[in-house]
Amino acid sequence: MIDKVLGFIKKNKMIECGDKIVVGFSGGPDSTALLHVLDRLKEELNIEIFAVHINHMIRGEEASRDEEFSRKFCKRFNIPFYSFRIDVLKMAKEMGLSSEEAGRVARYDSFDMVLRKVGANKIALAHNKNDQAETVIMKFLRGAGLKGISGISPVRDNIIRPILICTREEIEKYCIENALNPVIDSTNEEAIYLRNKVRLQLMPYIKENINENIIDSLFRMADIFRDEEGYMETQSINEFKRLNRDGWIEIDSFLNLHIALKRRIIRHMIKEVKGDLNAIENIHIEECLNLIQRNETGKSVILPKGLVGEISYGRFRIKISENKDEVEYKLEIPGEIYSSEFKIKVVAEIIEINENLIETQFIKFFDYDKIKGDILLRNRREGDFIYPKGMNGRKKLKDLFIDKKIQKDERDRIPLIAINNEILWAYNIRDTKNYKIDNNTKRVLKIKIERG
Template identity: 40%
Template sequence: MINRILKTIDKWDMIKPGDTVIVGLSGGADSVFLLHLLNSVKAQLNINIVSAHVNHGVRGEFALNDQIFSEKLSKKMNIPFYTIDVDMNGYAKEHGISSEEAGRILRYDFFRKIGKEYSNYKIAVAHNRDDQVETILMRIMRGTGLDGLAGIPYTRDEIIRPILDISRVDIEYYLNSNGIEYVDDHTNFETDYMRNKIRLKLIPEIEKTYNPKFKTAIISLVDIVREESDYLNIESISVYNKIVNVVDGNIYIDIEPFSKLHIAIKRRVIRIALEQIVSTLEGNSYEQIEDVVSLSEKQTGKRIDNIKGVSVIIEYDKMVLKNNTVENKKSIDKTLEMGINNVYANNSVIIMEIVDKISKTNNKTAYFDCDKLSGNIFVRNRKNGDRIVPTGMTGSKKIKDFFIDEKIPQSQRDEIMVFCDEEKIIWLGGLRQSELTKVDNDTKKILKIEILEDYDE
């Protein structure tokens, strides 16, 4: 079993030596199994383990017992333990989302808050092979595309799923064979929830009546779809970069080359374009994308306005996706030079100079290793899809997710200056630098960038 988890960790490059792994510990079989196995290999991988438990405030005494069990288990294993009580249903009501989504947001918010106490961290969650099968069936029933059939990812940003290849039967056998205790969530056996119905009724019936190896067949499907979806995404991004121009936050698609594309690539190009503006599509994304594809065949002047934040208009040989959210945005796009740089859009000055050492330190001043920079330095507004490798992390993170984690108000996000070289983002002005360009003991030449706001000459 240990070799299986090590193989998964290695294949998906989940953990680096020196990482702190925050294990989401519910007290159930899956998370207890994950905690034990990671603890067994921590010396071999040269990692630190901590556990984190969230009491969602919905199961009363049962939830409290899970919390107490998780704390005792962690203490017994000499693993640092963190816990928090949250009001999942209250959060869901306040934000107009499902309780399931609220729980997910609150859990990861807590895990990431813990992560800030450590220089490099990963969040390990205990999704297993059966969870993968159930998720695919749920998506099919609700309606999904190729990306949905690609299933739960092994990694996403700092989140890792080391036991995604291991079945629930194997997990429980391992725990019971080794006398390892865990708690049962009685709600897992209630058929009021869609996932429980799939697990307790649908899958057993399919295995009994149609295919005893049904789960294996689904996992094979997921593996194939994931690889083919990755390929289509790469091809679609390449096409997108050739036929799309972005001007003042609006996206212009050349209709002639677009019309010659295969429908599968057309849909993905439109999805990429829409997500550059709105990040996440609301409602029936398939119908929205189909509407835009169909519009590309209409004459000039035709338009659709059924996508929140976007108007799509045919203008002669272009299809224009107009960003309705940027009308009041102060546009910043400037190549910086050594010395004083005026940024008139937000009445600020940026001073860039070479220095011998780090002296002044505040959130408006940043220092960079010149040998780690590529070409010119630019400052601009954020773009959807932007990513940074924040200091203290090894993996990249979407700027959108970074802003959410740091609780930056939506109204302020477009005001934050994004500093880049010709390859990557190096600094979110006033917030966080990139790990890739930080000054260290081997630095020979230091670039200092300072922001002076509300500057009056």
């Protein structure tokens, strides 16, 4: 299996010499095999690996067992280990998400936190060939387009999936042969979620009655669709760039295109404004197309998440509704303030330099004597910028939000600690490398954010 994974890594150019890779490690068979394979390949590939485990605090003693197994496994193989305990159900309630969505946010936030802490550049996840087949079927059942039924990509941005080429049976056999003894999540055997129903009921039926090689067939099909999706995406991006005039497109030129390109261009326009396509469905794309076809100046269509599509003198654009409320509080030092808009309490105090200065997601430290001007708690403003930790130079806050894939309609709801237009801390996103503690620091400003 190691040779198979190595070939897949090379074919998809997943890893380069010197990479530092954060590995998602639940302790189950897939992630255990992935971590073990990468550990055995680390000298040949000249890489460093770091295991990250997230306890979602949902499965009680079983989750604690998984965390302890993961810790001991990494100690056994001398792999750097980071674990997080996150109350996902509480997080889901606070953020208005499903438990699955909140769990995903918690995992990626934790991966990103460790990635920045250790200076890593990639995240390895343990999806396998069966996961790919199940995803394709689920997307098909939900009426997805070409992109959806292209399934899981081996490489997306800085995320890699080295064992996507391996079946679940191969992975379980590898774990047995290498005496890895992974833990088993009992909820995987419960046909509650759609994926579990596909895995436990639909796939066995298809294998027994229709196509015993359904896993490989769907894997090959996803590869073909992904190649064709890539070509179509490139074509549509080129057309979008050709038509785009400061966010507007000329309707006459647009109407001459094939319908497949038209749909994709509308999606690009939405993504350009919103940052992603969450909550956008085919019906919304069709509403935009119908509006463009009528080409009546002053007409518009309301889209999800505060977006609007509008026509003006033979041109069409997507914009966000202009109903922004500015939020701003002056932070007294020492002192505390409560923001009903952000639903947070911010506590500021001056502490001694010799105290234990451990930063967390909720606590940041600054050299107080380097700060000139009032410190504000507010939402974003035009011209905001930050000198982000782990990055070179100055960056527009807008560009940071784009890089972090923060939805356009969520950006005004992110609490910011700022001096004029300089951002010291974009909560849960990034903080500044300016005003850092050094040997000359005399007074330390501690800022703590509490939810609720």
